[in-house]
Amino acid sequence: MKNNKFQYDPGRRTALKGIALGGAATMAGGVGSIISSCTSRKEPDRSKAAVGTGEMTYRVNPNTDDKVSILGYGCMRWPSVPGSDGVLDQEAVNELVDYALAHGVNYFDTSPAYCRGQSEQVTGNALARHPRDSYFIATKLSNFAPQTWSREKSMEMYNNSFKYLQTDYIDYLLLHAIGQGGMENFNSRYIDNGMLDFLVDEREAGRIRNLGFSYHGDIEVFDTMLKWHDEGRIHWDFVQIQMNYVDWLHAKEINERNTNGEYLYNELAKRGIPAVIMEPLLGGRLASMPENLTSMLKNARPDDSIASWAFRYAGTPEGILTVLSGMTYKDHLRDNLATYSPLAPISADEDALLQKVATMMLSYPIVQCNDCKYCMPCPHGLDIPGILLHYNKMVNQGDIVTSVDDPNYAHARREFLVGMDRKVPKLRQAAHCTDCKECNKHCPQSIDIPAELMRIDAYAEALRRGEVSV
Amino acid sequence: MLKKLRVVLAVIFIVCLTALFVDFTGSAIDPLGWMAKAQFWPAVLSFNIISLVLLILLTFVAGRIYCSVICPLGVMQDAFNRFGALRVRKAARKFRFAYQPEKKLVRYIVFVIFAIGMIAGAFWAGARVWMALIEPYSMYGRIAADVVKPVYDAGNNVLAGIAEINDSTLFYRVTSVVGSGPAMWVALISLFIVGATAFVAGRAWCNTICPVGTLLGVISRFSIFGVRFDESKCTGCRKCERNCKAKCIDVKNRKVDYSRCVTCFNCTESCSFGAMTYGIRRNIQATEPAEPAKASCDDASRRGFMTGLAAIATASVAKAADALTDSIKPREEKTTDGGFADITPKHNPEPEQPIVPPGAISWRNFATHCTACQLCVSACPNEVLKPSTSLDTFMMPQMDFDLGYCRPECVRCSEVCPAGAIRPITVADKSDISVGMARVYMHSCLAAQGEAACGICARHCPSHAITMMPFGGDRVGNDGLPLRRPVVDESRCLGCGACENLCPVSPVSAIRVDGRDAHTTIG
Structure with missing residues (x-):
């Protein structure tokens, strides 16, 4: 089997070949001890989370040899100025970015659509205060709205990213959320207007270092993209997928239009395409859950946050380049740093426990909302x-x-x-x-x-x- | 001893009655609702025989206990009177008053005007509601609802804020419609006038203007019990006279004007010689006033005139006409994530026929009984009842569905109304009573125009009177489904306003309720 070192099968996996710099695949003592909901809008938990005692785990991107921190900063949930109706708080963002960089996080994932369009600018402002080679920027061509499908509008969006992020190259550029609206939508957004060809040229020119896509929805689009990759029509340097211990096997049970994480990851792993993980926490649903499920996890690791399980799970397969977390508060960041400094991979026993938790979770009438706010603003004003x-x-x-x-x-x-x-x-x-x-x-x-x-x-x-x- | 008892009872009454007004949970209605029903004028309007007989009997036997214990406006004046004492030198505090003859002419002229207004109210509701400006219970009601309640709500909201920080639901935030508009100004002005009068002149309001005071005064003139002089003990020191806030004790002649005595027992308490006691009146004959005092007569009528004038002025500036803008706004295309679309607040035109709550029986029954005391407005948890600003229904509550609708599980207004304007009904009764009729305005309806499947009105109609029906043949909406529109079954519509309130078209809803002049039952 080709590239089988990327093949991930937690049931049969025996040992882990860490690419981690810290090397240690064991969990250091005194690791995080709060249940922090990484995405919920409630006030941050004020209890102290111990930042991991070791060093951040890193993974290497085989295309560019980038040494990427296993914790990636998702820039879609930046804090806003209290009472400002959603205006982002640049000072607070600067602080979070400084803290993250100081503790080894070097991957920042933003988009022109995030935070009502403010994310790129605010992220750019915070990052520009640091040397350009100390971090990797990931942003997206987020031309979802039909009014932005034209070449001019898409180009404008692409060029604005450079301006807002104050850079002349982008480390990771993604076609944003392909799969929604099927191939028809994909063609309108990237093929008919020549944008994909343009982006490939941009990669040649060095303004894009890695070209990939993020995927949700219609599996036909995902399969087609990988077919093109196999045929040599386009080389994908990385792919961003949704993966967590519920979606791994149960994505179809949540919604039949979704595809199991197991399939998505293994398809990438067998081609050696590094995977970036989004929704490791299912929008916070894996950070706070019904009481009996909480106690199952607390029984196994009393001092670990509920969220840390999801992060360890998402980071365990070796073909994962980085795991994104949209950390609004420093408490979230500290807890995740604790989890990943260094990463303690999920053992076979733990994996079985998580699958049990996942199966039980599905028996609750929970709505599978990840609080991504893509649905917002609702034209009729609903929250x-x-x-x-x-x-x-x-x-x-x-x-x-x-x-x-x-x-x-x-x-x-x-x-x-x-x-x-x-x-x-x-x-x-x-x-x-x-x-x-x-x-x-x-x-x-x-x-x-x-x-x-x-x-x-x-x-x-x-x-x-x-x-x-x- | 008697005075202490009077003070304790009076405090209980005013505190509980105020609690009835400020409470937003509805839990005060059961234990305290009777206190509003025990008020004299509401009892007259609702023809509450039990209350009337008891109050008249009480007055005939014991004097105007009503005025010093039960009437909240009277008790409030005693409080102001106490503050008024503070401005006087300490030694003189207890000796502020002196006997004054009864201002009989003013009393009876005001009373006759009030009575004529009340009778005229049978023909024009406005006459009655304007007379309510000097009716003591509703005066206090407006003060409690529009001055005290906003403060109470604000205090609650501070606690709710603290509870919110602590993730507790012990307190929750409330919004209410009281504390603004003409009703608040009327309340503030009457608070000022009555308060200031009591501050300087004790119970002058009760014994010159108040129609209930005059009426009960006629009865108490002949009461069986009263304060009396023991001439063998009285030294003529005038201590009782100087303490009488009703200014009704004439020590020189050893006489008490029982029509003005509110049985406060200040005199019995203050007499150092035990010469003033409360018991069967020795001399059953009424005390004649020495002479009508014409000079201060003008003073009082001027005051009354000013109250009316101020009320008219505030009412006439309050109303502003709004243009109808009922068109569907073009929808903005979404390009970024997050944020909220603006919501235009509702501002529906007033219905042709004012809508009054279930239990009111008819617009006429409602209008001829209401004293505009605002108790139902304070009690309404759905922000539906609001004081009217038009001149003929001034401050009387009307239903308006801009902020909420008349929810099927709530009958609080019918439980609290002491005046018979809204008769008591049960939740089951309510599900049958129709107070209005909804009408669809197709040109702005989202569903009819194909903007959205919508159906909010149909989903939320408590009597299932609205159904979404296909129309327009092959035409389809934005979602590719055949066009449908709401259709109202007038035989089942309750007029509760759920459709009008929840309709997504704003500021003017695409489905609106008009009142029925006489309520009907459905089904």
Whole structure:
């Protein structure tokens, strides 16, 4: 089997050949001890997380020999100035970037679409304060909207990335979220306007060091891209996929339009294409989960955060170049640094435990929202992720009831209704969904958002009315 | 001893009644709702025989206990009177008043105007609601709702903020419609006038302007019990007279004007010789006032005139017309992730026929009973009831679905109304009562225009009166599905406003409710 050193089969894997600089494949003592929700919008946990005592684990990109930190900084969830209606807080971002660089993180992944279009500029400002060779920049051609499909508009987006990121080369450039809208959409975005050819030329010219794509949705597009790679039509230097211990085997159970992480990763591994991992935490759902699942993990490693399991899982296969985490608060960053300095790979026993947790998770009525905000802004003003996340939180707390006879009814009702009013203003709540389905076009998890919103609204309405069966 | 008892009871009454107004959880209605129903004028309007008989009997037997214990406006004046004492030199604090003859002319003229207004109210609702400006219970109601409640809510919201930081749901944030608009100005002005009067002149308001005071005064003039002189003990020191905030004790003639005595027991408490006691009146004959004082008569009527004038002024500036802009906004294309689309607040035109809550029976029944006390406005948890600003229904609550709708599980306004304007109903009754009718305006409806499948109105209609029906043949909407539009079954529509409130078209909804002048039952 060609390139079988990349083949990842956790069930049969016996030992791990670490490419890590730190070399050590054992977990150093005193590692992180908080449950930090890496993506949730709640206030950061103030407890101290011990930053790993060892050195960051690094992986080497076979194309350019880049030594990339296993923890990559996802720049889609930067903190905003409190009370500013989403204006990013440059000072706070600078601090996070400085701290990350100082602790060995060197991969920063942004996009022209992130944070309402502010991410590239803010990330660029923070990084430009450091030597250009101390970090790798990944950004994307995020021309999703039909109005940006023209060559001019796409070029403008590409050129702006250089301007905003204050650089004359981009280390990793991705075609952003291909697969949504199938091959038709892909052709409109990259083939018909000649953008893909242009980007290949740019790679020749050295302005792009690695060219790849990030993938969600229709598997036909993923397979076609790899076919082109095999045929020599285009060489992909890396590919960004969604992978975590739930998606590894159960992606189809969450949504049949999704593809298991196992397939995606192995397809890349057998071609020797390094994989960048997104959604290692499933948008925070693997950082806070129902109580019995939490205790299963805490039983195994009492001092490790719940999130650390997901990060260790995502970082374990050797064909993984880096694992992205959108860290809003320093606590998230510290916890992840602890997890990855150095990485303690998931053992076969632990893998079995995680698969058990994954299977059990699927029995909860959790909405598979990752809080990526691709659906936002909703044209009718709803706070879609806010609604879905509050619902999920109630599921995790065990505060979803089915009858007024439930002894927990009064408490659950109050938690749900008061909590919803607190998190989401009344006019942005689920009752206002017009079923226009605009959001569904953008959801990388292929959630039928209006259907979920209506389900949650009907539940809330039954609670308000105090109906016997909810 | 009697005074202590009076003070304790009075404090309990005013605190509990205020609690009834400021409470937003609805939990005060059961234990405290009767206190509003025990008020005299609401009892008259709602023809509450039990309350009326008890109050008249109480007054006839014991004097105007009502005015010193039950009436919140009276008790509030005692508080202001106490503050008023502070401005006086300490030694003189307890000797601020002196006997004044009854201002009989003013009392009865004001009362006659009030009575005429109330009777005229049967023909024009405005007459009654304007008279309510001097009706003591509703005056206090407006003060509690529009001055005290906003402060209470603000305090609650501070606690809610703290609870939020601690991830607790013990306190939650509330918003309310009180504390703004003409009703608040009326409340502030009456608070100022009554407060200032009490500050300098004790119970002058109760004994010259207040129509309930005048009416009960007629009864208490002949009451069985009262304060009386023990002429064998009285030294004529006038201590009782100087302490009487009703200015009704004439020591020189050893007489008490029982029509003005509010049985506060300040006199019995202050007499050093035990010459003032409370018991069966020795002399059942009414005390005649020495002479009507004309000079101060003008003073009081001027005050009344000013109240009216100020109220008219604030009401007439309050209303501003808004243009109808009911068109669908073009949707902006999404290019980046995150953020929120702006939401235009609702501002629907007023319905042709004002909508009044279930239990009101008809617009006419509602308008002829309401004293505009704002208790229902404070009690409404859905921000539906708002005080009207138009002159003929001034400050009377009206339903308006811009901020919320009349939720099917709530009957709080019907539970609290003491005046019979909104009669008590159950949640089950409510599911049958139709207070209005929804109408669809096709040209702005998202579904009819093919912008979205929508169906929000149909989904949220508590009586399932709205269905989404295909129309327009082969035409399809943005989602490729056949066009559908909401259709209202008028025989099932309750007029609750869920459709109007939740309609995504803003500021003017594509489905709106008009009131029914007489409520009907459906089904």
